[in-house]
Amino acid sequence: MTAFPAVFHARRDTAWPFWPLVPLYPYGQRPTLRTEVVTDTVWTFDQFQGIFYVVVPIRMTVVRLEPRGLLVYSPVAPTAECVRLLRELEDRHGPVRYIILSTVTGIEHKVFVGPFARRFPQAQVYATPNQWSFPLNLPLPWLGLPGDRTQLIPEDSSCLPFADQVDCALLAPISLGLGPFGETACFHRASRTLMVTDAVVSIPADPPAILQINPFPLLFHAKDSPADAILDTPDNRRKGWQRIALFAFYFRPSTLEVATTGEMFREAKQAPDRSRQNYFGLYPFRWQPNWSASFQALHNQGKLSVAPILKTLIFNRGPREVLTWAKQVATWQFERVIPAHLDAPIAANPAQFLAAFDFLQPSLAQAHPLSEADTQLLRDIDVGLTQRGISRPSQALPHRSPAE
Numbered sequence: 001m002t003a004f005p006a007v008f009h010a011r012r013d014t015a016w017p018f019w020p021l022v023p024l025y026p027y028g029q030r031p032t033l034r035t036e037v038v039t040d041t042v043w044t045f046d047q048f049q050g051i052f053y054v055v056v057p058i059r060m061t062v063v064r065l066e067p068r069g070l071l072v073y074s075p076v077a078p079t080a081e082c083v084r085l086l087r088e089l090e091d092r093h094g095p096v097r098y099i100i101l102s103t104v105t106g107i108e109h110k111v112f113v114g115p116f117a118r119r120f121p122q123a124q125v126y127a128t129p130n131q132w133s134f135p136l137n138l139p140l141p142w143l144g145l146p147g148d149r150t151q152l153i154p155e156d157s158s159c160l161p162f163a164d165q166v167d168c169a170l171l172a173p174i175s176l177g178l179g180p181f182g183e184t185a186c187f188h189r190a191s192r193t194l195m196v197t198d199a200v201v202s203i204p205a206d207p208p209a210i211l212q213i214n215p216f217p218l219l220f221h222a223k224d225s226p227a228d229a230i231l232d233t234p235d236n237r238r239k240g241w242q243r244i245a246l247f248a249f250y251f252r253p254s255t256l257e258v259a260t261t262g263e264m265f266r267e268a269k270q271a272p273d274r275s276r277q278n279y280f281g282l283y284p285f286r287w288q289p290n291w292s293a294s295f296q297a298l299h300n301q302g303k304l305s306v307a308p309i310l311k312t313l314i315f316n317r318g319p320r321e322v323l324t325w326a327k328q329v330a331t332w333q334f335e336r337v338i339p340a341h342l343d344a345p346i347a348a349n350p351a352q353f354l355a356a357f358d359f360l361q362p363s364l365a366q367a368h369p370l371s372e373a374d375t376q377l378l379r380d381i382d383v384g385l386t387q388r389g390i391s392r393p394s395q396a397l398p399h400r401s402p403a404e
Contacts, residue, residue, distance in 0.1 A: 013081045022111050024049040026214070032082040033210045037338070037345050038191045040064065043089065044344055046210040047076045049108065053217035054247045057208045058108060059340045061195045062086065063188045065165055068094030073186055073195045074102045074109050074340045075116035083119050096120040098162055101127040102197045104173065104182035109197060109340065114144025125150040126160065128170065132179040153184055165189060167332060171199070171325040174318035181314050187332040194334040200304045200356050202343040207241035216277065217244070226283040227270040242295040243287065249298060249308050254373035255291035259284045294374055304337060304348050304356045311359055312378040316394035319360040330354045
């Protein structure tokens with residue numbers, strides 16, 4: 001597996017002028033890291049994004065089709081750097097022929113598909129059905145997708161022009177109230193590679209490579225107090241990443257306390273760096289000594305898992321649909337999984353993929369319990385959304401005997 005590290009050659013090479021559509025850090029600058037996963041066959045293109053330096057990777061996957069051509073799954077921002085790296089693959093393996101909009105809900109994925117498609121005008125766009133937008137539910141061309149070459153992925157994907165090499169499985173839409181959740185998994189047979197968007201992740205103990213291009217967010221979250229200096233060491237990069245992961249998945253983990261506004265401003269005067277980049281010395285986070293144990297439980301030895309927010313707010317709204325989809329995906333004989341976030345590629349087989357969804361089955365749920373303390377905020381959100389009628393109540397599958 002060969003990595004091609006991106007650097008800030010010139011700000012215009014990594015510039016993303018449409019960042020106000022989804023105003024996430026690093027805003028107008030998005031470096032890209034291309035990694036060859038399977039020689040001359042599968043590549044990942046990583047970028048990163050976040051809020052308040054809580055940064056996580058976002059990823060597109062590219063696979064080579066026979067006899068020539070490329071399929072792009074879940075595009076990222078088509079910066080000059082990203083397009084150049086993809087043009088290099090086109091020169092060797094043929095043009096981008098197909099682009100997959102793999103999610104219904106994820107605006108951080110959908111926002112790039114229209115601009116990306118316009119950089120590759122010969123490509124056909126295939127979108128996961130039941131697309132919706134908020135506050136107005138607009139047709140796909142109004143969301144920037146080219147109307148003359150965009151179509152929905154059919155339930156029977158055997159009619160798709162790339163069906164002889166790539167299988168697709170649609171997760172039946174899960175009604176959330178405002179709109180549905182859904183995604184499309186794709187299996188590239190030749191490389192035995194499964195591509196998913198948000199359904200499963202693997203949380204690494206060390207910071208992903210794309211985040212180490214600009215380690216400041218990692219180092220910012222490694223601080224224990226505003227008086228700490230920003231020190232770039234491997235241990236601080238790892239410490240900052242693990243805390244970022246707790247933020248990203250729990251929003252407010254139980255091992256975190258937040259200073260009051262008055263405390264923040266008083267303590268900011270002690271900060272050795274009061275620059276704008278360092279938020280003028282303001283640092284509200286107070287981590288308890290046992291925060292690392294919370295991360296280790298979340299990390300789960302890097303195994304495939306479903307993110308806590310999907311467990312508590314989304315997949316429990318349609319457990320039957322999710323399990324049906326997961327079992328369909330598990331019929332494919334893959335040996336690696338590439339999600340659109342966090343770690344990749346992940347060495348995993350169908351049984352390991354299916355095990356990530358055990359929490360939906362009452363007889364197996366206790367094998368992978370979530371920390372009640374860490375998920376308290378998510379459960380409070382769950383109750384609030386249900387009581388206000390914004391989201392429908394969670395559902396539970398009936399208990400079944402082993403014979404069933």
